[in-house]
Amino acid sequence: MPEPDSEPDSILVVTPHPDDSESAAGGTIAKWCAEGKKVVLVVCTNGDKGTSDRSAKPEDLAATREVETLNAAKAYGLADVVFLRMKDQGLEDNDEFREKIVKQIRIHKPQLLLTIDPNRPYIRHRDHSMTGRVALDAVFPYARDHVAYPEHLEAGIEPHKVEEVWLFRPEQPNHHVDVTDYFETRQNALHSHLSQVGERSDERDELSLKRLADTGEKYGVELAEQFMRIEMNR
Numbered sequence: 001m002p003e004p005d006s007e008p009d010s011i012l013v014v015t016p017h018p019d020d021s022e023s024a025a026g027g028t029i030a031k032w033c034a035e036g037k038k039v040v041l042v043v044c045t046n047g048d049k050g051t052s053d054r055s056a057k058p059e060d061l062a063a064t065r066e067v068e069t070l071n072a073a074k075a076y077g078l079a080d081v082v083f084l085r086m087k088d089q090g091l092e093d094n095d096e097f098r099e100k101i102v103k104q105i106r107i108h109k110p111q112l113l114l115t116i117d118p119n120r121p122y123i124r125h126r127d128h129s130m131t132g133r134v135a136l137d138a139v140f141p142y143a144r145d146h147v148a149y150p151e152h153l154e155a156g157i158e159p160h161k162v163e164e165v166w167l168f169r170p171e172q173p174n175h176h177v178d179v180t181d182y183f184e185t186r187q188n189a190l191h192s193h194l195s196q197v198g199e200r201s202d203e204r205d206e207l208s209l210k211r212l213a214d215t216g217e218k219y220g221v222e223l224a225e226q227f228m229r230i231e232m233n234r
């Protein structure tokens with residue numbers, strides 16, 4: 001496994017729903033942005049099923065969630081946000097989805113791809129397992145091989161080798177990031193998703209602090225997020 005000081009400068013975050021990356025890896029994304037790394041966020045679904053309000057119109061919710069995501073992007077200082085606008089609760093491990101992720105990898109050429117762990121065994125959101133699985137497959141071998149989706153090459157989009165993948169919400173964590181100095185930004189980015197997590201409050205900050213501190217305790221730091229870090233294509 002690469003040493004922590006070899007952390008890459010260019011990162012593609014692939015999140016199933018607009019708020020997943022903030023809740024699971026927001027401190028780490030905040031740290032990367034503060035360090036001047038180029039971080040691009042790819043949001044796979046339009047999130048239009050993320051409500052328990054029976055009167056909510058799906059198209060209104062989808063529009064709201066894009067605005068919320070752009071607000072989170074501003075809080076972090078992301079380089080770019082890409083909305084794939086696929087159907088919420090509709091992701092599949094298929095060619096259509098894989099091609100879209102491969103294309104973003106080839107366009108943005110990240111050294112590191114951060115996505116969700118697809119391997120939760122029983123209770124899991126189907127979109128989450130599809131996103132993690134398809135993103136891993138997209139990194140290896142599809143984005144690397146010119147024979148995969150040759151229409152990209154015809155459009156001048158070259159193949160690309162991602163060096164490593166980090167999985168958030170990991171079943172088997174093997175890496176942590178000290179996010180102690182990035183709590184404020186993490187909370188501001190998370191609570192940009194007003195429709196999902198509500199306004200920022202002392203009570204909610206306490207809950208987040210406790211979660212991050214429980215992880216931090218495992219690694220001997222104040223606040224931490226943990227990942228599974230996998231070398232690819234080296």
Ligand SMILES: [Zn+2]
Nearest residue numbers: 016017020125
């Ligand atoms: Zn989700």
